[in-house]
Amino acid sequence: MHAHAGDWLVVKGVRVDLPEQRGRIVSVGGPEGGPPFTVRWLADDHVSTIFPGPDALVLTEAELTEQDEHDRERFERLRALRHTGEGVRHA
Template sequence: MQAHIGDKLVVGCAATGATRRDGEIVGLHHEDGTPPYDVRWSDTDQIWLFFPGPDTRIRHVDRPPDATSPGAVAAAEV
């Protein structure tokens, strides 16, 4: 799993009655875009360190053509 700053995470849940959760990746801990991620959750607006599980999906956002690697995006954002 690889992500960039600004990508969206959607965490599903197979348990009955449980809700999905979504958030925005606001920080990377590895230049190659692998987990863990700092995520700002949409339901609480809090930022948490997140290790994605098998029910997590990444929705990649459009980036400018010069943003070729996750590390380049993270460096530009910091």
């Protein structure tokens, strides 16, 4: 895993009731952009230094924006299906 200062660290929730956590990478400590990463977490502005696990992704600003747009479009499609009753299973 490699990063640059300014990239985003996204740690996926391991359960449905645990949302993903996002933080801006402030600095990288390893050679050639490897961990540990110093991250300022979006949720509480806390700064920590971590070695990300397999549930983490490093995304550029553009990649994060693209992912968010994809997620919004998916949500809207699902909402529209729910609203129209399409795709609803009846017992």
